[in-house]
Amino acid sequence: MQLKLSNTLSGKKEIFVPIDENNIRMYVCGPTVYDRAHLGNARPVVVFDILYRVLKLLYNKVLYVRNITDIDDKIYNAAKSKNIDIQELTEENIKFFHDDISKLNVLDVDIEPRATEHIPDMIQFIEKLIENNNAYLSNNHVYFDISSFENYGKFSKKNLNELKEGARIKVAEIKKNQMDFVLWKPVDKNFDFGWESPWGKGRPGWHIECSAMSDKYLGEIFDIHGGGIDLIFPHHENEIAQSCSIKKMQTMANYWVHNGHLTLNSIKMSKSGGNSFTVNEFLEKFDGEVLKLAFLTTHYASPLNFSLGMLAQAKNILDRWYNAIKDLKLDKFSTISQDVLDAILDDLNTPKAISILSKMVDNINKGQIAEAPALVGTCRRVLGILMKDPVDWFRNVDLQKEEWIKEKINQRAIAKDNKNYQLADDIRNELLRAEIVIEDTANGTIWKNKF
DSSP: OOOEEETTTEEEEEOOSSSSSSEEEEEEEBBBTSSOHHHHHHHHHHHHHHHHHHHHHHHHOEEEEEEEOOOHHHHHHHHHHHTTTTTHHHHHHHHHHHHHTTTTTOOOBBOBBBBGGGHHHHHHHHHHHHHHEEEEETEEEEEEOOOGOOTTTTTTOOHHHEEEEESSSOOOOTTTSOOOOOOOOOOOOOOOOOBOOOOEEEEEEEEHHHHHHHHHOOOOEEEEEEEEGGGGGIIHHHHHHHHHHHHOSSSEEEEEEOOOOETTEEOOOTTTTTTTOOEEEEEEEOOOHHHHHHHHTTTTOOOOEEEEEHHHHHHHHHHHHHHTTSSSSOOOOOOOOOHHHHHBBBBHHHHHHHOOOOOOOHHHHHOOOGGGHHHHHHHIIOOOOSOHHHHHHHHHHHHHHHHHHHHHHHHHHHEEEEEHHHHHHHHHHHHTTEEEEEEETTEEEEEOOOO
């Protein structure tokens, strides 16, 4: 069995050939914990969980490292605005992150390094870059000199001249090049947070964190580096420049795998745009398996246009699958469908896998019970769904859904009392997208499933 992956490094779908088949190594960029995890954080968690599961099926030893960025300007600004300690903020959001993703039935990663625990490694990394003339000190900052790395821009296929022309920062006095990026920055005089270094008290830049941590746990070159497509530039481009400048190699990982953008109702998610939603907000309305399956209905490398309608459809699929196995003993099922596995091996083609699984459910409903062990085993071991007892599934999911609907109806009633008819219409449409139809009667508002 051969695994194929879309490799950003080559721009092609390639057969995965490990460096050492007895020690597969994968690094994925994790969340920046300035707030609760949003949907954009959840998609790569789900995508790379599937890849991790497949790798563990194929190989005896797989080391999966996913970092936590607990040093960043967003964290710094969030703590400053809330007037709380940075560690208090990050510890709370790390706990929230773990709580949220646990409900998505993802496997624990092997190592989850935090940036704050690896400051000495980053300082050592920066010192080597300075020694190699890849970095320089200016105005109490340390910058990476992109002109020292001849392949800069090659990975992300960026035209450096165009990037320079579009750069907003024109402070040539402190940088050799407008595109040079920071490796170390001094503390803010109004917020004394940082670590002592050869260049004064300060904190590392974002990009150096992943270079230092991946090198520490996976070595100078490893198999797979993953993350969202938005990280290709500048984050992953800069990681490559840093790491390869020290190692004198062409790349730090052989396969670069990126999941596509996530939009909400065709609009890019953003806090400023008012359409950035946390994972927890959706988990209050839907079971984690519903959210996970909704992600998997679109190929990981493609853009995902998320909507409540998509969640409703995913729930309907799971209802049908759970209903097909409700009278079966699930604990003995551990076989895997070869057809589904073949689909997953072909660049994690989860939409095809779901289609095959749905056909298996059709057959089970027609009396072909022999397909049930492979259905359950495949879902549990490869996708991390159908993990619940069907009785519990229907009881918990229906109660959760009903509570959410009642809350929406109550919010709509308040909006109407306040003569906010636009909000009332928006709530009705939100319910309709979730395939819930409401009707105002003399005895109050009632609801029913659209189908």
